[in-house]
Amino acid sequence: MMRLPFGALRVRDFMVEPLVETDAAALAELHREDFHRPWSQIEFESLLSQDTAFGYAVREVGNARRGPAGFVLARRAADEGEILTVVVARALRRSGLGWKLMDAVLRELHAARAQALFLEVDESNAPALALYRRLGFREVGRRPSYYDHAEGKKSAALVMRRDLR
Numbered sequence: 001m002m003r004l005p006f007g008a009l010r011v012r013d014f015m016v017e018p019l020v021e022t023d024a025a026a027l028a029e030l031h032r033e034d035f036h037r038p039w040s041q042i043e044f045e046s047l048l049s050q051d052t053a054f055g056y057a058v059r060e061v062g063n064a065r066r067g068p069a070g071f072v073l074a075r076r077a078a079d080e081g082e083i084l085t086v087v088v089a090r091a092l093r094r095s096g097l098g099w100k101l102m103d104a105v106l107r108e109l110h111a112a113r114a115q116a117l118f119l120e121v122d123e124s125n126a127p128a129l130a131l132y133r134r135l136g137f138r139e140v141g142r143r144p145s146y147y148d149h150a151e152g153k154k155s156a157a158l159v160m161r162r163d164l165r
């Protein structure tokens with residue numbers, strides 16, 4: 001094995017793989033890190049068992065025992081797709097994993113000849129909005145006072161669309 005010079009950082013390598021039902025517990029754990037109303041393991045199991053649902057996890061190469069570093073869950077209906085949720089572990093953000101996950105969904109829908117991908121995002125979620133805009137999503141709707149925050153504050157949900165053809 002090649003030895004790294006003293007002090008060099010090992011570049012961590014991640015692969016994207018389809019989600020499976022046995023991922024449900026790890027997905028619930030990651031989801032809990034960020035969402036005010038986290039989805040339970042049972043909810044993830046139920047979503048993953050639906051024919052129309054699909055998704056991907058990013059996993060560190062050579063570290064199979066550790067849970068996923070992030071995941072995306074989506075749904076397909078007729079010729080449209082919808083992102084249900086996407087999360088990357090806090091410590092690994094801003095290293096391209098969110099992009100890889102969203103790209104895997106876009107590729108799958110493109111191959112299935114879908115017309116468009118939709119999602120809903122909190123307008124105060126700057127990192128997610130930046131990612132979606134860079135991926136070519138544009139705002140097609142707005143639901144005012146949709147999300148509840150601490151101290152009774154509310155924010156709007158933006159509905160975004162990415163054309164696939």
Ligand SMILES: CC(C)(COP(=O)(O)OP(=O)(O)OC[C@H]1O[C@@H](n2cnc3c(N)ncnc32)[C@H](O)[C@@H]1OP(=O)(O)O)[C@@H](O)C(=O)NCCC(=O)NCCS
Binds near residue numbers: 095099131
């Ligand atoms: C949104 C989220 C999935 C992005 O994942 P990520 O792995 O950090 O994103 P990436 O590293 O792939 O970023 C790709 C691009 O998106 C944009 N972006 C991502 N995070 C950003 C941030 N904090 N600030 C500004 N731009 C950002 C940048 O353009 C970035 O490219 P660059 O790093 O070359 O500038 C992650 O922040 C997350 O898990 N957030 C909590 C859960 C959540 O809010 N999910 C969305 C619900 S709708």
